[in-house]
């Protein structure tokens with residue numbers, strides 16, 4: 001399994017519990033991909049950096065979410081219209097999915113090639129060491145461009161399909177503000193495209209108002225998602241400049257929303273991150289895709305389910321569909 005985000009772990013856990021030997025390789029410092037939580041080097045939580053919450057609409061996913069809720073790693077967030085969040089942080093969900101599975105973070109897959117009937121996977125580890133692994137089949141659960149880079153030369157069909165997926169970038173700002181921000185809702189969409197819409201910011205999320213977070217009375221932790229059109233137009237912006245623009249803009253937006261001036265002194269720690277491929281623009285019609293001759297399966301949030309928004313739910317469903325496809329073909 002290349003990729004230890006929601007889709008990869010959904011597939012890997014189903015394979016594992018069916019008795020199929022699976023190893024997950026992920027290039028990240030931690031697993032989780034776009035469902036991750038930013039921490040300090042000492043491990044202190046800063047905020048959820050990717051998906052802030054998620055919905056559950058499809059019965060089989062609702063059942064899974066119930067199991068997460070029962071085991072205490074997930075809760076409904078009333079402040080966000082009843083969407084679900086990981087408890088105490090979003091990455092609690094991926095950690096619980098990874099339990100019992102051979103998962104290796106800090107392992108970037110550089111190249112894959114065939115040797116006899118097996119696949120050889122070349123991996124660069126975080127410590128700089130290069131190792132190779134052999135396997136019977138490969139599941140790709142990275143973003144489409146990366147999956148295409150890895151297997152494009154081995155499967156024209158998959159390459160054509162993956163190459164057709166466009167993704168959008170999103171700048172994200174994490175901010176600590178020395179003010180309780182009384183009256184600010186838990187999650188507010190300010191860039192909804194209406195005439196009142198903000199031209200830079202899409203969404204403001206009160207990270208410390210999520211269930212299971214520690215909340216302080218005199219300060220707040222916010223996560224700000226920039227609009228996709230603004231992020232695309234400013235994709236190559238220098239990080240320092242992106243942080244400056246987003247911080248100043250958020251400060252003045254909050255001041256006008258709250259009706260009191262938030263001066264610069266109230267702005268505490270600030271960090272910015274650019275997700276180069278935050279969201280697929282349009283979903284693929286199938287739930288996953290296989291190339292049986294090449295022994296490859298591809299999954300991820302870009303694989304849609306009719307009418308469902310693309311996100312944590314579609315990623316989980318796609319991972320599950322790819323596990324079922326593999327189980328069928330391996331008997």
Ligand SMILES: Cc1cc2nc3c(=O)[nH]c(=O)nc-3n(C[C@H](O)[C@H](O)[C@H](O)COP(=O)(O)OP(=O)(O)OC[C@H]3O[C@@H](n4cnc5c(N)ncnc54)[C@H](O)[C@@H]3O)c2cc1C
Pocket residue numbers: 002003004005006007008025026027028031032033034035049050051052053054055107108109110141142143146170172225275277278279299300301302310311312313315
């Ligand atoms: C800012 C933002 C806001 C979002 N908001 C929402 C929301 O409100 N609701 C919702 O449902 N969803 C939301 N999402 C989307 C959601 O996070 C994703 O749909 C979901 O997490 C995707 O999971 P995935 O497994 O398909 O991909 P990813 O999480 O991207 O996982 C891919 C994994 O592959 C690894 N990888 C890549 N290349 C290699 C390589 N060469 N070798 C090894 N590993 C590799 C990466 O490290 C990563 O862990 C949001 C995402 C972002 C970024």
